[in-house]
Amino acid sequence: MAKKTRIVQMGLGPIGNKVTQFLAEKAGIEIVGAIDADPAKAGQDIGVLAGLPALGVKVTADMKAVLGGKDVDVVILTTTSSLVKTADQLAELLPYGVNVISSCEELSYPWLTNPGLAGKIDKLARENNVAVLATGVNPGFLMDYLPVVMTGVCRNVRKVTVERIQDATFRRIPFQKKIGAGLTVAQFHEKVKEGTLRHVGLTESMHMIASCLGWKLDKTEDIISPIVAEYEVKTEGLSVKAGDVLGVQQIGRGIVAGEELVTMIFRAAIGQPDVRDRIVIDGTPSLDSSFKGGVNGDVATCAILINAIPSVVSARPGLRTMVDIQAPHCFK
Amino acid sequence: MAKKTRIVQMGLGPIGNKVTQFLAEKAGIEIVGAIDADPAKAGQDIGVLAGLPALGVKVTADMKAVLGGKDVDVVILTTTSSLVKTADQLAELLPYGVNVISSCEELSYPWLTNPGLAGKIDKLARENNVAVLATGVNPGFLMDYLPVVMTGVCRNVRKVTVERIQDATFRRIPFQKKIGAGLTVAQFHEKVKEGTLRHVGLTESMHMIASCLGWKLDKTEDIISPIVAEYEVKTEGLSVKAGDVLGVQQIGRGIVAGEELVTMIFRAAIGQPDVRDRIVIDGTPSLDSSFKGGVNGDVATCAILINAIPSVVSARPGLRTMVDIQAPHCFK
Numbered sequence: 001m002a003k004k005t006r007i008v009q010m011g012l013g014p015i016g017n018k019v020t021q022f023l024a025e026k027a028g029i030e031i032v033g034a035i036d037a038d039p040a041k042a043g044q045d046i047g048v049l050a051g052l053p054a055l056g057v058k059v060t061a062d063m064k065a066v067l068g069g070k071d072v073d074v075v076i077l078t079t080t081s082s083l084v085k086t087a088d089q090l091a092e093l094l095p096y097g098v099n100v101i102s103s104c105e106e107l108s109y110p111w112l113t114n115p116g117l118a119g120k121i122d123k124l125a126r127e128n129n130v131a132v133l134a135t136g137v138n139p140g141f142l143m144d145y146l147p148v149v150m151t152g153v154c155r156n157v158r159k160v161t162v163e164r165i166q167d168a169t170f171r172r173i174p175f176q177k178k179i180g181a182g183l184t185v186a187q188f189h190e191k192v193k194e195g196t197l198r199h200v201g202l203t204e205s206m207h208m209i210a211s212c213l214g215w216k217l218d219k220t221e222d223i224i225s226p227i228v229a230e231y232e233v234k235t236e237g238l239s240v241k242a243g244d245v246l247g248v249q250q251i252g253r254g255i256v257a258g259e260e261l262v263t264m265i266f267r268a269a270i271g272q273p274d275v276r277d278r279i280v281i282d283g284t285p286s287l288d289s290s291f292k293g294g295v296n297g298d299v300a301t302c303a304i305l306i307n308a309i310p311s312v313v314s315a316r317p318g319l320r321t322m323v324d325i326q327a328p329h330c331f332k
Numbered sequence: 333m334a335k336k337t338r339i340v341q342m343g344l345g346p347i348g349n350k351v352t353q354f355l356a357e358k359a360g361i362e363i364v365g366a367i368d369a370d371p372a373k374a375g376q377d378i379g380v381l382a383g384l385p386a387l388g389v390k391v392t393a394d395m396k397a398v399l400g401g402k403d404v405d406v407v408i409l410t411t412t413s414s415l416v417k418t419a420d421q422l423a424e425l426l427p428y429g430v431n432v433i434s435s436c437e438e439l440s441y442p443w444l445t446n447p448g449l450a451g452k453i454d455k456l457a458r459e460n461n462v463a464v465l466a467t468g469v470n471p472g473f474l475m476d477y478l479p480v481v482m483t484g485v486c487r488n489v490r491k492v493t494v495e496r497i498q499d500a501t502f503r504r505i506p507f508q509k510k511i512g513a514g515l516t517v518a519q520f521h522e523k524v525k526e527g528t529l530r531h532v533g534l535t536e537s538m539h540m541i542a543s544c545l546g547w548k549l550d551k552t553e554d555i556i557s558p559i560v561a562e563y564e565v566k567t568e569g570l571s572v573k574a575g576d577v578l579g580v581q582q583i584g585r586g587i588v589a590g591e592e593l594v595t596m597i598f599r600a601a602i603g604q605p606d607v608r609d610r611i612v613i614d615g616t617p618s619l620d621s622s623f624k625g626g627v628n629g630d631v632a633t634c635a636i637l638i639n640a641i642p643s644v645v646s647a648r649p650g651l652r653t654m655v656d657i658q659a660p661h662c663f664k
Contacts, residue, residue: 022487141485149481151662152639153473153632155354214664283662285631288624296617300485307484326656330483330615332546 005309008033008072008098010089011079012041012049012059014174015103018302019076020050026306027332033066034059035075067096074309077102081200083110087117090132091124099130099312101305105200107134109144109208109321112217122319131315135308135322137300138164139201143264144208145322147279150287151213157283160209161263166294167272168247173237175298179247179268180226182238188226188245198224199266202252206262210254212323217262219255224248227269235270246270304328337641340365340404340430342421343411344373344381344391346506347435350634351408352382358638359664365398366391367407399428406641409434413532415442419449422464423456431462431644433637437532439466441476441540441653444549454651463647467640467654469632470496471533475596476540477654479611482619489545489615491593494537498600498626499607500579505569507630511579511600512558514570520558520577530556531598534584538594542586544655547593553585559601567602578602636660 007029009016016036023029024047034046036059047055060066067075075098080086083106093100110118125132134140143162151157168176180188180197191197202222210217226245233240240246247269254262277291308328315325322328339361341348348368355361356379366378368391379387392398399407407430412418415438425432442450457464466472475494483489500508512520512529523529534554542549558577565572572578579601586594609623640660647657654660 025488137485145659146481148661149478149659152660153469153627153636154639154662155631155635156357157662212661212663285628287627290622290624292620292622295485295619299487299617303487304485307486322659323661324658327477327481327654327659328484329480329544329655330486330489331544 002028004028004030005313006030006032006071006073007309008035008066008075009046010035010075010077010093012036012046013078015302016078017050018298019078019305020046020055021052022302022306024052024055029309031055031057032070032072033057035061035063035066037061063092067093067098072096072098073313074099074101076305077104078305081105083107083114083117087121090121094124094128094130094132097128097130100132101308101312102132102134103136103301103305104134105136105139106204108136108139108201109204112207112211113203118319125319126317129317131312131317131320133308133312133315133320133322133325135304135328137295137297137304139205140322141300141304142277142295143202143266144205147209147281148212148323150279150281150289151283153285154281154287155284157213157281159261159263159282161265161280163265163276163278164267164294165265165272165274165276166268166297167275168268168270169235172298176235176238176270180245181247181270182240183245185226185228185243185245192224197248199248199250199268202250202264202266205264206252206254208321208323209262210256215256215261217254217256221253222250224250227267227272233271238270240270247272303330307331334360336360336362337645338362338364338403338405339641340367340398340407341378342367342407342409342425344368344378345410347634348410349382350630351410351637352378352387353384354634354638356384356387361641363387363389364402364404365389367393367395367398369393395424399425399430404428404430405645406431406433408637409436410637413437415439415446415449419453422453426456426460426462426464429460429462432464433640433644434464434466435468435633435637436466437468437471438536440468440471440533441536443543444539445535450651457651458649461649463644463649463652465640465644465647465652465654465657467636467660469627469629469636471537472654473632473636474609474627475534475598476537479541479613480544480655482611482613482621483545483615485617486613486619487616489613491595491614492541493595493597493612495597495608495610496599496626497597497604497606497608498629499604500600500602501567504630508567508570508602512577513579513602514572515577517558517560517575517577524556529580531580531582531600534582534596534598537596538584538586540653540655541594542588547588549586549588549594551587554582556580556582559599559604565603570602572602579604635662639663
């Protein structure tokens with residue numbers, strides 16, 4: 001029998017707990033440790049935290065106890081969207097000689113948004129002979145990697161447009177809050193100013209696409225605005241008055257020599273019509289691809305974190321991105 | 333300035349000539365040689381053969397003169413659909429220490445259809461420290477690689493169905509003939525028996541998908557049938573009487589423990605309605621993705637052969653498939 005791949009989870013919030021559920025189904029995977037700084041989680045079984053029977057793996061804040069001298073293949077890091085914070089955590093993790101798969105949006109393609117930190121992480125990973133990858137449904141798949149993959153059959157590409165239009169009506173309440181649903185327009189703008197209401201990753205996605213196609217973006221924009229209710233809208237857990245916020249729209253624009261060559265349209269709101277994930281490539285040939293009904297983001301993010309495990313284990317050492325590893329795919 | 337990637341083309345039929353056109357547009361590519369056994373092509377300039385101005389590269393049958401002691405990165409091999417014939421050509425090519433990208437359909441995923449030859453090619457490639465890849469639009473992309481990539485966001489997959497439905501009305505006459513358009517039904521079946529009328533690759537595509545998902549196919553079927561004209565149909569170059577053949581349908585079925593887990597529906601005919609390239613994944617989440625208007629196969633096959641160059645140059649030595657290299661994408 002082939003040796004199981006030995007996984008440690010770090011960060012046991014909602015995404016981490018769902019990752020536990022998915023990992024527990026994989027025959028070739030063994031979860032061998034769990035790290036979280038939250039004292040309230042210390043000593044708890046990760047199976048129980050995930051709503052499963054106990055898995056015999058207890059959470060601890062003590063990284064050294066979990067990784068020191070142990071045989072661990074990959075750490076799944078689901079702690080933060082911040083590249084700066086993730087870099088600190090990687091500085092602690094990588095010297096243990098573990099590969100890392102992170103959900104950090106800003107780490108998905110940091111080569112142009114923060115080349116200094118990207119280079120540091122790359123160097124540290126290579127010194128420790130391990131690979132680091134950040135992925136997720138978006139950034140990491142729908143709005144960057146998949147459009148790049150589709151250009152594989154193109155003789156040339158003139159422009160790429162990606163639309164991710166989601167109806168948040170039946171998503172969990174934390175997601176509805178995250179997109180600003182139920183806020184007044186003033187509160188929405190306040191939260192944008194604070195930096196707490198924003199889909200992180202459009203700029204990274206645009207840079208990934210542009211770099212692959214050989215375009216140097218002179219300028220990127222990521223413009224956020226509220227989607228406002230024209231009349232009162234009620235969901236199971238939330239009621240939004242006319243004039244208040246149903247959700248968020250973000251438009252990303254990547255400009256080369258005054259021309260907009262990459263466009264990202266991200267919209268997530270309660271009652272949003274015309275749900276779709278659409279990739280339009282203006283090129284030879286032109287391509288217009290859509291997912292009917294879109295792609296469920298909660299499931300997809302956790303799935304791709306796990307499906308990337310074999311690709312990361314076999315990757316060249318260093319900071320990798322989705323476009324320089326072998327294709328992650330579902331496995332047993 | 334970065335060193336250009338040095339390419340030799342082998343096989344200068346219609347696909348090879350189109351590859352020349354596309355290669356000539358790439359700033360980072362230099363065509364340094366051309367090999368074809370056809371005496372009628374000997375001494376001809378590959379640019380002229382491709383309908384371009386002369387490129388200063390003459391065709392020769394003398395492989396040693398082109399590759400011996402020369403600095404060549406990749407040979408683009410567009411000679412045959414036959415794995416057996418391709419294996420013979422690779423046995424000559426690989427000892428020159430060149431990577432090879434081939435359009436041979438049967439080489440796209442030969443690990444289960446012909447494990448003996450696949451193993452031999454893999455060994456020879458590793459001995460010569462080079463990588464070999466076969467790709468194309470289909471097999472190689474639409475009906476295998478892209479469905480596999482899409483499962484990357486799936487927690488689990490129960491079944492995969494791929495449809496490639498093409499209208500041949502405006503395709504070149506050789507393509508129309510290749511799919512049997514204009515034949516009587518009896519002639520169609522005769523050609524099928526001879527093995528000269530068949531889309532090659534459905535079985536390879538099914539094995540690629542199944543292997544990635546951890547399924548072992550107990551049985552595969554690839555059933556070919558004519559699409560028959562109900563009334564007379566005329567195109568620019570062809571007239572098909574009622575009762576004669578408009579094109580071909582092939583249905584691939586991959587069976588695991590009595591259940592059909594992979595289904596391929598390939599149809600190419602004159603006047604074919606509902607043109608589409610569609611990938612349906614029954615899983616968590618289920619995905620239903622379509623290309624509006626389908627994907628032009630002539631352009632796409634040549635594009636992916638070229639777009640795979642950087643992925644093959646950086647690949648691990650051995651016989652590679654699309655699912656174990658980094659994503660090919662359009663480049664400048």
